[in-house]
Amino acid sequence: MRRLVYYVATTLDGYIAAPDGGDPSGAEFFPLTPDVIAFIVEQYPETLPGPARAAMGIDGPGKVFDTVLEGRASYEIGLAAGLTDAYPHLHHLVFSTTLESQNPSVEIVRSNALDRVRELKAEEGKDLWLVGGGTLAHSLLPEIDRLILKQNRSVIGSGIPIFNGPFQSHMFHPVDETLLDSGMRVLRYDRA
Template identity: 25%
Template sequence: MKKIILDLAVTLDGFIEGPNGEIDWCIMDDDMDFDGFLSSIDTIFYGRVSYDAWGNFQPDAEASPAEQMLWKGVHSKKKFVFSNQDIQDKRVTFISSDINNKVAEIKKQEGKDIWLYGGASLIKTFINLNLIDIYRISVHPIALGSGKPLFENLKERIGLKLIKANVFKSGVVQLIYEAAKKKKSFK
């Protein structure tokens, strides 16, 4: 069965973007092997705002060949957009209701894993519905002091098991966790 992987950059103080939505602090080292990650997935889950900003993003003509190839790889994936708005776009499949069942159907399909791209609202929904299988969090060596936190207003604790840690030349530390199976809690 396909796994849903949250692959995300976060600051040392836990923010996924700055107070004005800035992500200029994100580092992309060549030793991070993002191409390897892209080759392990065939599907991307977006929220509508993130899809509008990045779902069809095209780098400038002056962008490096590596950046050009990165975006070509991203755009070669099957895309699903989770939105309450009824939008028509033939390049993607929109999901506006019954998230649990529709995600379960997608996970049962043949193929590679799924990248939960985000944004913050969709990530929060997936966290609270316990739909994320792997948390692949790249902690960047910067503290912003404010912004949009990764873990906000959790309905309950999330148990995670560290399966791998990578340290990159920039000082980014990537922590890869498997979501622990839910146990019944006794109150």
């Protein structure tokens, strides 16, 4: 059975973006240092957007994921950059009750998010990558099987939390961690 994996960058204080919800990629609190880029290319090259993959000469299927799930606000970051499908190499789903279709290759899920994820998990294939945001992650929390947190050495005080919603308790146990030279720690947890 496929797993739903929340693979996301975070600050030490648990935020995935600044309060404005803008693109956190390369922000001073999420620096894209050479070791971070090398780690992503080696371990999760399919998580790079299509234009970055093309610029780096990366092609072919994903190593870990073949499907990407994201919320409307995360998707709109790509739209603002002119990308109606930032991940054309993956099956791309956007969860939104209000978004109109921007690209026929991107599936818009308007309701029953948990049911759709359960259907995807029952299909053959590689794992499902939950890219964000915090509100979608919170709504899918009962189905998240693994957390891969790229924990940066920054504290920003407020912003978009990893899980943005009302209190609910779920336990995960540590699997492993990798410390990169830049100070980013990649933490892997599986559902307990």
